[in-house]
Amino acid sequence: MSNEAVLHAHAATGHAEHHEHHHHHESFITKYIFSQDHKMISKQFLVTGIVWAILGGLMSVLFRLQLGYPNETFPILEDILGKWAKGGKIQPEFYYALVTMHGTVLVFFVLTAGLSGTFSNLLIPLQCGARDMASPFLNMLSYWFFFISSIIMLSSFFIETGAASGGWTSYPPLSAIGDFSEGSKAGMDCWLISMALFIVSALLGGLNYIATVLNMRTKGLSMTKLPLTIWAFFFTAVLGVLSFPVLLSGAILLLFDRHLGTSFYLSDIFVSKTQTALPNEGGSAILYQHLFWFLGHPEVYIILLPAMGMASEIISTNSRKPIFGYMAMVGSLFAICILAFLVWAHHMFVTGLNPFLGAFFVLLTLLIAVPSAIKVFNWLTTLWKGNIRFTPAMLFAIGFVSLFISGGLTGIYLGNSALDYQLHDTYFVVAHFHIVMGVASMFGMFAGIYHWYPKMFGRHLNHTLGYIHFWVTICGAYLIFWPMHYQGLAGAPRRYYDISNWHFLKGFDGLNQFISTVALIVFATQLLFVFNYFFSMYKGRRLTTKNPWGSTTLEWTTPINPGHGNWPGEIPEVHRWAYDYSKDGRDFIPQTEPIGAEESHH
Amino acid sequence: MNEIKNSPLGDRGKKIHPHKFAMWVALASIVMMFAGLTSAFIVKSSQAGWQDIETPSLFIYSTLVIIISSVTVQMAVRAHKQREKMSKYRLYITITAFLGALFVALQFFGFSNLWTQGITFRSSISGSFLYVIIGLHALHVIGGVAALLVTFFRAFSRRERVYSSVGIEIVATYWHFVDLLWIYLVLFFTLIK
Numbered sequence: 122m123s124n125e126a127v128l129h130a131h132a133a134t135g136h137a138e139h140h141e142h143h144h145h146h147e148s149f150i151t152k153y154i155f156s157q158d159h160k161m162i163s164k165q166f167l168v169t170g171i172v173w174a175i176l177g178g179l180m181s182v183l184f185r186l187q188l189g190y191p192n193e194t195f196p197i198l199e200d201i202l203g204k205w206a207k208g209g210k211i212q213p214e215f216y217y218a219l220v221t222m223h224g225t226v227l228v229f230f231v232l233t234a235g236l237s238g239t240f241s242n243l244l245i246p247l248q249c250g251a252r253d254m255a256s257p258f259l260n261m262l263s264y265w266f267f268f269i270s271s272i273i274m275l276s277s278f279f280i281e282t283g284a285a286s287g288g289w290t291s292y293p294p295l296s297a298i299g300d301f302s303e304g305s306k307a308g309m310d311c312w313l314i315s316m317a318l319f320i321v322s323a324l325l326g327g328l329n330y331i332a333t334v335l336n337m338r339t340k341g342l343s344m345t346k347l348p349l350t351i352w353a354f355f356f357t358a359v360l361g362v363l364s365f366p367v368l369l370s371g372a373i374l375l376l377f378d379r380h381l382g383t384s385f386y387l388s389d390i391f392v393s394k395t396q397t398a399l400p401n402e403g404g405s406a407i408l409y410q411h412l413f414w415f416l417g418h419p420e421v422y423i424i425l426l427p428a429m430g431m432a433s434e435i436i437s438t439n440s441r442k443p444i445f446g447y448m449a450m451v452g453s454l455f456a457i458c459i460l461a462f463l464v465w466a467h468h469m470f471v472t473g474l475n476p477f478l479g480a481f482f483v484l485l486t487l488l489i490a491v492p493s494a495i496k497v498f499n500w501l502t503t504l505w506k507g508n509i510r511f512t513p514a515m516l517f518a519i520g521f522v523s524l525f526i527s528g529g530l531t532g533i534y535l536g537n538s539a540l541d542y543q544l545h546d547t548y549f550v551v552a553h554f555h556i557v558m559g560v561a562s563m564f565g566m567f568a569g570i571y572h573w574y575p576k577m578f579g580r581h582l583n584h585t586l587g588y589i590h591f592w593v594t595i596c597g598a599y600l601i602f603w604p605m606h607y608q609g610l611a612g613a614p615r616r617y618y619d620i621s622n623w624h625f626l627k628g629f630d631g632l633n634q635f636i637s638t639v640a641l642i643v644f645a646t647q648l649l650f651v652f653n654y655f656f657s658m659y660k661g662r663r664l665t666t667k668n669p670w671g672s673t674t675l676e677w678t679t680p681i682n683p684g685h686g687n688w689p690g691e692i693p694e695v696h697r698w699a700y701d702y703s704k705d706g707r708d709f710i711p712q713t714e715p716i717g718a719e720e721s722h723h
Numbered sequence: 724m725n726e727i728k729n730s731p732l733g734d735r736g737k738k739i740h741p742h743k744f745a746m747w748v749a750l751a752s753i754v755m756m757f758a759g760l761t762s763a764f765i766v767k768s769s770q771a772g773w774q775d776i777e778t779p780s781l782f783i784y785s786t787l788v789i790i791i792s793s794v795t796v797q798m799a800v801r802a803h804k805q806r807e808k809m810s811k812y813r814l815y816i817t818i819t820a821f822l823g824a825l826f827v828a829l830q831f832f833g834f835s836n837l838w839t840q841g842i843t844f845r846s847s848i849s850g851s852f853l854y855v856i857i858g859l860h861a862l863h864v865i866g867g868v869a870a871l872l873v874t875f876f877r878a879f880s881r882r883e884r885v886y887s888s889v890g891i892e893i894v895a896t897y898w899h900f901v902d903l904l905w906i907y908l909v910l911f912f913t914l915i916k
Contacts, residue, residue, distance in 0.1 A: 255741035255742060255744070255745050256741070256742060324749070324752055327752075328748040328752070329745065331744075332741045332742075332744045332745040332748060333741065335744060336740075336744050362748055362749075362752045362755075363751065363752065364755070365752070366752045366753065366759065367755055367756065367758075367759035369756055370756050370757075370759040370760045371759070373855065373859070374760075374763070377851065377855060381844045382845040383845070383848070383855075384845075384848050384851070385763075385767075385848070385851065385852075400845065402848075403770065403771070403772035403848055405767065405770060408766060408767065411763075411766070412759055415759065
């Protein structure tokens with residue numbers, strides 16, 4: 122009821138009639154482009170995210186070609202990429218631009234905007250029982266800021282000096298002075314402006330998500346009756362709202378250093394290209410690292426938490442069992458959220474951080490293993506003796522748990538500063554964060570897409586293609602990243618254009634070719650998924666019931682193709698938690714069903 | 724259900740309006756941005772080669788101006804809540820917007836004084852921090868003035884009558900916030916030396 126009151130209090134014209142009859146007079150532009158409907162905005166985020174995922178994945182294929190086959194030439198690349206692949210070989214400047222953009226695009230555009238932008242938008246109003254977000258207008262702005270930021274980032278590839286190439290972290294001084302590298306010229310400005318707009322987008326989205334979860338839940342839906350997805354999106358938004366502004370301050374200072382001659386990060390270092398020293402004095406490059414990683418570490422959890430929430434929901438639904446340890450799941454999300462702000466310096470053990478101070482960051486970092494382990498145990502115990510339905514979504518959710526365990530364990534190695542001195546900036550780190558953050562979150566995202574696609578489009582994705590997609594991707598992910606642990610332990614440095622020059626790494630030539638080949642195959646399989654996504658939108662199997670998975674949550678009580686406002690009549694009232702599966706001899710009991718006289722509270 | 728229908732405010736009597744709440748979240752995020760900048764200032768000020776600078780004396784006047792504007796915006800909210808005083812409401816909003824613009828102008832003059840004293844981006848790190856932090860704060864005040872102007876024109880619009888006081892209350896919250904933020908910054912720059 123509070124929902125209605127809120128929406129109507131602000132509407133100049135009677136919204137109530139609109140909700141009841143679905144007679145929106147929407148033109149193509151208000152329905153598909155400048156839409157304020159959270160469901161349409163979520164689709165916009167998802168499609169933009171898919172486009173970026175294809176581009177970002179393609180970048181990794183290109184630089185893997187260089188890493189796997191450093192001595193070969195591919196003339197076709199020169200035809201497509203021109204001077205960036207002179208003689209059919211990826212040029213060093215372009216290689217670094219590719220690596221930088223791959224990181225930026227995947228971390229921010231795909232796994233932040235594409236993941237929480239899509240699913241927070243889709244599920245928060247639907248699972249909370251709200252007509253729309255707290256502010257549909259700001260929600261629309263959030264997408265369009267993201268879109269403009271995307272265009273600027275994409276356009277930086279077409280600049281003569283190329284895209285930013287100082288790594289996704291854009292550490293100064295490399296990123297601050299154009300004389301240091303081609304990518305630090307106009308490409309870096311594009312990067313900074315694009316990121317500033319992206320931060321605005323993330324903040325607008327985040328404050329909407331928080332306000333909606335806290336203030337617009339339907340009658341009876343107390344916080345402890347919320348599905349874990351909503352808890353995860355909520356903590357994700359809190360992390361984003363509190364950490365992104367700090368990155369913005371870091372980026373603003375960097376822009377000043379680049380263009381207005383300030384010395385926040387720059388000191389009188391010698392530039393070999395111009396054979397002079399910089400006029401700056403007293404700047405500290407470490408300051409940028411502090412500001413960057415104060416966002417950078419929470420960002421990891423901004424990426425991971427939505428995947429955790431969706432995996433919890435999907436695993437419980439498809440095991441036909443209540444989630445094990447609901448409150449422990451919420452508590453561990455909260456603990457992760459707090460700890461995320463207290464561990465940023467573990468990215469900086471080798472930047473000259475005081476080892477005594479480092480010890481505290483080691484302790485706090487290792488503490489994260491506790492809530493993470495709680496979550497893993499609870500997923501496994503939810504699966505234990507469950508009546509498991511292996512839908513593609515379920516497979517991806519189980520795959521997420523598997524990857525989270527494998528990648529999380531190496532995090533314990535890297536969190537120790539003593540081990541980190543050896544492993545930092547090697548392929549071990551690359552393997553660790555790709556498995557635990559990159560691939561695991563992609564799996565969470567795929568699980569979410571397969572599970573909620575029927576809600577988005579009223580049709581199913583093709584399951585056979587889904588199974589092929591899953592098995593190739595999970596095998597591929599392990600085949601690509603598992604060997605990198607060995608390379609890293611052997612001392613192979615990351616970021617290098619060509620590591621075949623070192624005698625002690627010669628033995629890895631064949632392994633590198635293998636990794637690159639698998640990467641190509643996995644990339645091609647993702648195109649299969651993209652085909653499935655767009656094909657099923659028009660030709661997929663139609664939904665015949667509202668609730669195809671037998672779920673308890675509110676989104677499945679809406680019509681198959683809900684209009685703006687989600688429920689044609691009144692918003693349903695909630696009486697129970699979201700996990701009443703296999704209870705009292707019944708397969709599932711929807712949240713909207715009142716608790717019977719004979720029934721016990723969960 | 725019945726009790727909700729009977730009470731004039733419904734559930735809203737107990738619950739905060741989502742738009743207001745969203746503003747509080749936004750304020751938290753602005754706080755984080757300035758926390759980032761001021762902690763960067765502290766880190767830098769403990770390093771070698773740091774030179775303190777005097778904050779311009781004009782800032783005393785701008786502080787006064789912004790405190791008075793906080794009072795006037797609060798009076799505008801009160802006038803709006805007592806429906807019959809709409810002309811007063813318009814007056815207070817106008818005064819507040821004017822004071823906001825005056826504040827930004829005073830900041831600008833304070834900075835040009837600094838600049839003529841030779842404290843430029845290149846010459847002093849503490850000076851550049853001052854420009855960036857206070858400049859960003861001024862941008863936030865300008866945003867507040869823009870929001871006030873929107874409320875101002877809505878108050879005069881004949882086409883649309885606004886009876887809900889949520890809009891002006893949100894603007895007022897934001898206005899008090901930039902006021903408090905400024906007082907924090909002044910204290911910060913005076914105390915951290």
